[in-house]
Amino acid sequence: MCEFVGRVALVTGSSKGIGKDIAVGLAENGADVVVNYCSDKEGAQDTKSKIEAFGRKSIVVEADVGKFKDVNKLFEITYEKFGRVDILINNSAVAIWKAFEEFSEDDWDRTLNTNLKSIFMCTQQALPSMKNNKGGVIINIGSMGGHAYMNYLIPYCTSKGGVNLITKSLAVELARYNIRVNCVSPGTIAVARNFGLDPDYPENWFPYIPQGRIGEIKEVVDPVMFLCSKKASHVTGQIIYVDGGTTSYVPMPESHHPKTGKESLKKIA
Numbered sequence: 001m002c003e004f005v006g007r008v009a010l011v012t013g014s015s016k017g018i019g020k021d022i023a024v025g026l027a028e029n030g031a032d033v034v035v036n037y038c039s040d041k042e043g044a045q046d047t048k049s050k051i052e053a054f055g056r057k058s059i060v061v062e063a064d065v066g067k068f069k070d071v072n073k074l075f076e077i078t079y080e081k082f083g084r085v086d087i088l089i090n091n092s093a094v095a096i097w098k099a100f101e102e103f104s105e106d107d108w109d110r111t112l113n114t115n116l117k118s119i120f121m122c123t124q125q126a127l128p129s130m131k132n133n134k135g136g137v138i139i140n141i142g143s144m145g146g147h148a149y150m151n152y153l154i155p156y157c158t159s160k161g162g163v164n165l166i167t168k169s170l171a172v173e174l175a176r177y178n179i180r181v182n183c184v185s186p187g188t189i190a191v192a193r194n195f196g197l198d199p200d201y202p203e204n205w206f207p208y209i210p211q212g213r214i215g216e217i218k219e220v221v222d223p224v225m226f227l228c229s230k231k232a233s234h235v236t237g238q239i240i241y242v243d244g245g246t247t248s249y250v251p252m253p254e255s256h257h258p259k260t261g262k263e264s265l266k267k268i269a
């Protein structure tokens with residue numbers, strides 16, 4: 001399938017993890033891709049090589065998308081090389097684990113700038129091209145942390161909650177230009193960063209995932225490809241959680257368990 005032939009996609013934070021696989025997936029489906037990175041130059045070059053293996057064009061641009069001047073540079077280079085942006089994937093994100101009282105102003109600003117302000121800046125820069133081309137697709141990568149609190153991640157969860165609302169707001173305002181805006185929100189996914197932070201990552205999350213397993217990166221990439229395609233031409237303003245049912249699950253206390261609950265209630269009575 002080469003549905004995106006002739007289209008240019010820009011994927012922020014595409015040197016590794018989910019962003020990398022999204023960039024490669026877009027190329028596999030025909031798009032030329034701008035690869036963005038902030039610190040992992042080697043990873044970005046590897047993404048570029050994988051894109052070019054599908055016969056697509058690609059450039060690598062270093063830019064901290066939480067900074068206005070860097071976003072300007074990113075889009076200046078993109079327009080100079082390709083002349084347009086048809087698909088924008090706002091993927092870059094920062095997560096800092098600390099107790100709330102330990103967060104510094106710099107921690108807060110870095111998280112909100114990278115995770116939320118970047119969507120504002122990148123979307124503004126992509127708009128002239130999309131409006132001129134009478135359409136476009138914007139996919140924001142959210143998180144189940146935008147749905148509910150996660151331990152020691154208050155700035156992150158705050159930013160991802162903002163991603164949800166900016167997605168819906170932009171979808172309404174930009175619909176008149178045939179620009180669709182949606183959000184894909186991963187839950188527990190098998191990315192290297194998660195295993196680096198917690199070697200027992202899958203086992204620790206199993207009790208909270210109704211499907212009983214963590215997700216694979218491809219299971220995030222596939223919904224993104226769908227939302228970018230013509231098959232999703234009437235889909236905008238949506239938040240799709242790729243979390244095995246986690247955000248729909250409320251763990252019940254033992255007293256409400258169908259097998260043990262009756263005995264517990266007898267003791268209470």
